[in-house]
Amino acid sequence: MSLPAEIESVGSACAHVLATADPLAKLMAARAVARAWRLGCLTHRFDAAMPDRPARPDAPQLLPPNQMPKRGRIGSDRARAAMIHALAHIEFVAIDLAFDLIGRFGAEFPRAFVDDWVRVGAEEAMHFAMLDRRLQQMGSRYGDLPAHDGLWQAASETAHDAMARLAIVPMVLEARALDITPATIQRFEGAGDLRTARILQRIMTDEIRHVSAGTTWFGYATSRAGLAPENHYQILVKRHFRGALKPPFNDSARRQAGLTLEFYSALAQ
Structure with a gap:
């Protein structure tokens, strides 16, 4: 997957990741940004505003942390899938956290800051992909269970x-x-x-x-x-x-x- 032709700066590339709701499309966008930055195809400019909240898919349903259902003991297949789903959601949100950090604050730091956090964002995408693949091997998938929105509350704060x-x-x-x-x-x-x-x-x-x-x-x-x-x-x-x-x-x-x-x-x- 490549970035849209109109995206020329790392700032606009980060905004593109955050504006992408579909999980597969988001992780592909993260990988595309990392590749484009590594190859020198993006300028070191921060000319796009980061959204207050990133785009989210219709599923999973997002609940306050105190309303999340109990997962139970990890010995059962269902409980293990619930734990993996929770971890996959953390990694999914972490993709946006990494690229929001770059797009929102990158102008305050040297170029090496972008190097580090683009790598982090690409690795968070890889982590999400591994966990979602594991869910599918267990007969489930990301979005099948509710998830909490606490991580992005920290970003907003x-x-x-x-x-x-x-x-x-x-x-x-x-x-x-x-x-x-x-x-x-x-x-x-x-x-x-x-x-x-x-x-x-x-x-x-x-x-x-x-x-x-x-x-x-x-x-x-x-x-x-x-x-x-x-x-x-x-x-x-x-x-x-x-x-x-x-x-x-x-x-x-x-x-x-x-x-x-x-x-x-x-x-x-």
């Missing part, structure tokens, strides 16, 4: 501030995935679903790099502003994150990503 977006999305939400994914992998292995466990292991390896991109560019932004990164992170999390940072933390994976204890230990509850 931080739409005005690049440092807030980096602090909340990669450095809180994606870092939380580093905490819980090892146990999720063990649960799938315990249920005999080694195929899904391998997919999740691949995703976690990539997510360490995604959190690292967040901490790297957060460090760049705070340094440029003359701010202490750990202290300003704590201020932004208290201001913009709805909830608490709860242990246990995967300190090893977080440290690999540059998210050391100095950032989050004072926030832990």
Whole structure:
């Protein structure tokens, strides 16, 4: 899939991804943007406004997090499919989060910022594709179950501030995935679903790099502003994150990503 001929800048390419509702078309658009950027076919311009909300398909039905049905124990095929569906939705929204970050804030950063987050967006698309394929192997598909809209609420909350977006999305939400994914992998292995466990292991390896991109560019932004990164992170999390940072933390994976204890230990509850 190639981008429409009228798309010449990376900003307009990001807006194109967010304006694409169909899941398959969105992941193909993400891959097309990554390829076009890598080949030098897009200019380093940010000449398109990002939408307040990305386009969404008719399914899944989006519910508030507290209205989501319980998934039950992961031992049953139905519960495993429900868990995979929830993870696929996270990866689907993560495609938009990556490209919104570029299109909304890219002008504030060097060209390497686009390099990093285009790669992240393409990898989120790959993760979604792997999980949706796994659902189809189990007789289901993305959209068959409801999903929650909490991730985009975080994007809306931080739409005005690049440092807030980096602090909340990669450095809180994606870092939380580093905490819980090892146990999720063990649960799938315990249920005999080694195929899904391998997919999740691949995703976690990539997510360490995604959190690292967040901490790297957060460090760049705070340094440029003359701010202490750990202290300003704590201020932004208290201001913009709805909830608490709860242990246990995967300190090893977080440290690999540059998210050391100095950032989050004072926030832990």
